[in-house]
Amino acid sequence: SAVISQKPSRDICQRGTSLTIQCQVDSQVTMMFWYRQQPGQSLTLIATANQGSEATYESGFVIDKFPISRPNLTFSTLTVSNMSPEDSSIYLCSVGQGVPGNQPQHFGDGTRLSIL
Amino acid sequence: LAKTTQPISMDSYEGQEVNITCSHNNIATNDYITWYQQFPSQGPRFIIQGYKTKVTNEVASLFIPADRKSSTLSLPRVSLSDTAVYYCLVGSRNSGNTPLVFGKGTRLSVIA
DSSP: OOOOOEEEEEEEOOOTTOEEEEEEEEOOOSSSEEEEOOOOOOOEEEEOOOTTTOOOOTOOTTTTSOEEEEEEETTEEEEEEEEEGGOOOOEEEEEEESSSSSSOOOOOEEEEEEEE | OOOBBOSSEEETTOOOEEEEEETTTOOTTOOOOEOOOOOHHHEEEEEESSSSSEOOOSOOOOOOTTSSEEEEEESOOOOOGOOEEEEEEEEEEEEGGSSOOOOEEEEEEOOO
């Protein structure tokens, strides 16, 4: 299965600033997704990171707040812009292998973000 | 996407078998049932996937009745390290390539 590295693993930021989270995969993957998990809650999909085109955002998430890049098949970034305390969450990257069939989605261990 | 309902939490002693049931009354004909496990400070990890009847792997078994409106994840002889949140998801068989919709999950606490 794919090995997924997220950086940073955690950070504490000041409100009004922005932070870019990196997701690196050790093999080429078709699909990359970004999720948010607020403290004690389940995961919520932010967007699908599309290689070579704009990300596809879920309802309630917009590109100005969460710009996403995916320059190739092994790397993606999520930026949390103009942060406020409500953005304090764990942000997780996941990947799909692109092989037809029941290939499970694999997750990174997340970036724990706290905004003061 | 079919909505799932699970118990919020469960407690078990070490060595016992744990069964977590998930309801998915609106499951579609083409939907599969997938379970993920999440430890603190880690991302979710795939456990098992099935369509009907019974599926077993080295970690767990998944029981799905004929009407497929529910499923049961069975963990044999749990240990303290099985303490985690378990999520039941319903959706495409190709779950690796489609956005996943997570419910609230079941928080399992294993007690010595």
